[in-house]
Structure formats: C-alpha cells, structure tokens
Amino acid sequence: MTVVxxxxxxWISAFRRAVSKRRDGxxxxxxxxxxxxxxxxxxxxxxxxxxxxxxEYPWANAGLEEQGRGVQWVFxxxxxxxxxxYASRLAKLLQVPHIAMGDLVRQELSYATPIAxxxxxxxxxxxxxxxxxxxxxxxxxxxxxxxxxxxxxxxDGFPRTVNQAKTLAELAEIxxxxxxxxxxxxxxxxxxxxxxxxxxxxxxxxxxxxxEGSANxxxxxxxxxxxxxxxxxxxxxxxDDTEEVVRTRLRLFYEESKPVExxxxxQGKLLxxxxxxxxxxxxxxxxxxxxxxxxxASQSQLRDASRKKMTA
Ligand SMILES: [Zn+2]
Numbered sequence: 001m002t003v004v005x006x007x008x009x010x011w012i013s014a015f016r017r018a019v020s021k022r023r024d025g026x027x028x029x030x031x032x033x034x035x036x037x038x039x040x041x042x043x044x045x046x047x048x049x050x051x052x053x054x055x056e057y058p059w060a061n062a063g064l065e066e067q068g069r070g071v072q073w074v075f076x077x078x079x080x081x082x083x084x085x086y087a088s089r090l091a092k093l094l095q096v097p098h099i100a101m102g103d104l105v106r107q108e109l110s111y112a113t114p115i116a117x118x119x120x121x122x123x124x125x126x127x128x129x130x131x132x133x134x135x136x137x138x139x140x141x142x143x144x145x146x147x148x149x150x151x152x153x154x155x156d157g158f159p160r161t162v163n164q165a166k167t168l169a170e171l172a173e174i175x176x177x178x179x180x181x182x183x184x185x186x187x188x189x190x191x192x193x194x195x196x197x198x199x200x201x202x203x204x205x206x207x208x209x210x211x212e213g214s215a216n217x218x219x220x221x222x223x224x225x226x227x228x229x230x231x232x233x234x235x236x237x238x239x240d241d242t243e244e245v246v247r248t249r250l251r252l253f254y255e256e257s258k259p260v261e262x263x264x265x266x267q268g269k270l271l272x273x274x275x276x277x278x279x280x281x282x283x284x285x286x287x288x289x290x291x292x293x294x295x296x297a298s299q300s301q302l303r304d305a306s307r308k309k310m311t312a
Contacts, residue, residue, distance in 0.1 A: 070096035070152020077180030096152035177264040191246040197231040
C-alpha cells in the first residue's frame with residue numbers, strides 16, 4: 001500500500017513540475033497586466049469590467065497564448081464523432097500538442113517499461129486502466145513536451161471518469177471542454193459504413209448520410225468517404241462494427257461520460273457542439289464558435305505564401 005502511495009506522490013509531483021513550468025510564464029504576464037491596470041487607474045478598471053462580461057464564455061476568447069501559454073482544452077465525444085480529426089486540427093492551428101490517450105497507451109505498449117507491464121495486465125483482465133498509470137503517462141508526455149518548449153494541450157479521450165477529472169483539475173487549469181455530439185441514428189449508420197482496405201490499411205466510409213431535421217436537431221448531410229478504385233475490391237469490415245455492438249458501445253459510452261459532462265457543465269466549462277455535416281462544414285462552424293476564423297485565415301495565408309515562395 002505504502003509503495004502505491006509513494007509512487008503516486010511521485011507522479012503527482014512530476015506532473016506539478018511539468019505544469020508549473022508552464023504556469024510560471026503565465027504568472028509573469030498576469031503580474032504585468034495587474035501593474036498596467038493599477039497605473040491606468042479608474043477608467044481602465046471600468047473598461048476591464050465591461051470586457052469581463054464577454055469572458056463569461058472563456059472559449060470566445062481562445063487566444064490564451066497571448067497570456068503566456070497555450071490553451072488547455074479537453075475534447076469529449078462518442079466514438080465515431082470525429083473527435084480526433086477536429087482535436088488535431090485545432091491543436092495544429094493553436095500550436096499546442098494534441099494528446100490522445102489512446103495513442104499514449106499504444107505507444108507505451110510498444111516499450112518494455114514497468115508502466116507497459118501494468119497496462120498489459122489491466123488490459124488482459126479487461127479492467128479499466130488504473131488512474132495512476134494514466135496520469136503517469138500523461139505527466140511523462142507533458143514533461144517531455146515542456147522540455148521541447150511546448151505549452152498548453154488539447155486532451156483527447158481523457159478524462160473518462162469524474163475522479164480523473166478531479167485529479168486533473170488539481171494539476172492543471174482546464175480552460176474549456178468541447179463536447180462533440182452527433183445524433184444516434186447518424187452515428188450508427190456512420191459506424192456501419194466504415195470500411196478498411198485489407199491491403200493498405202486505409203480507412204473509408206461508404207455511408208451516405210441524409211438525415212431529416214426535427215424540432216431539436218438540424219438536417220444532417222454527410223458525404224461518403226469513398227476508396228480509390230484500386231482499394232475498392234479489398235474493402236473489409238471490422239468484426240465489431242455490427243449494429244448491436246455499435247449500439248451497446250454507445251450506451252456504455254453515454255453511461256460513462258454523463259457524469260464527466262455534468263462535472264464540467266457545473267463549472268461552466270462545457271461547450272456542447274452538434275456535428276451536423278461533413279468535415280469541411282463542421283470545421284468552419286467550429287472555428288466560428290471558437291472565434292478562431294481570423295487566426296485560421298491568417299495561417300492559411302502564411303502557408304500559401306510559403307508555398308509560393310517554394311515554387312517560385
Ligand atoms: Zn488500399
């Protein structure tokens with residue numbers, strides 16, 4: 001027992017070090033801002049209060065990197081909603097790491113570390129991965145990132161439980177939690193349309209979704225993601241992509257994620273976002289909601305300019 005306690009203290013302090021390295025930078029900026037406010041006097045203080053009203057929705061002011069660090073966001077969403085796609089695009093745009101717990105676990109399993117041993121034994125017994133191991137992986141990833149000058153993060157597939165969310169809150173300030181949603185009937189159709197190429201491993205989707213709108217949901221159109229002709233004869237279906245399994249997976253997911261959603265909703269950090277179209281439309285809507293259209297436009301201009309330079 002004492003061993004467990006001691007080792008979990010170790011990972012907690014490692015995590016704190018990783019996070020506080022980032023926080024130090026932020027504190028300096030905040031101190032400077034406070035001094036500025038004091039020297040500007042009353043008029044500025046009033047303006048400050050007006051601005052605070054806008055900050056009721058912290059995500060409307062996504063430019064936290066201007067305060068000395070990158071955003072610290074969490075992405076929640078059911079399997080099949082496209083969470084990883086949007087999380088990784090936003091991470092690229094905001095220049096923070098996209099940390100997917102599934103990737104960290106897979107990566108760790110490929111090494112012969114004590115953590116990998118713990119993971120394997122939990123997985124072979126069909127158990128949930130222990131929080132201690134999860135946080136160790138996360139702090140290892142963040143420490144490594146901090147040493148490379150990374151700041152902020154978008155967490156994907158984590159936290160899964162309220163307990164994990166509480167521990168995470170002790171260790172890092174979460175600015176915003178994006179909760180991606182998609183209607184059940186559409187999700188099921190999407191999952192049943194998934195195909196994998198047996199030869200190149202490419203992921204495709206044959207489902208053409210045209211769901212009518214109702215009183216509380218918009219109509220949804222999602223084009224299929226068709227394979228190139230050379231892959232077409234090699235299409236396979238994952239054994240667990242049957243309607244029964246998909247529906248069970250969804251039900252379990254909702255049971256598990258509801259308390260985590262409620263935890264963040266109570267703190268005013270949860271942003272529900274209905275996916276109602278293909279990737280290009282959804283991406284544009286996400287940018288609008290997060291107030292990031294300008295940033296995206298200026299980054300694509302930069303990209304275009306550097307492309308022109310390279311071809312010139
Ligand atoms: Zn192929």
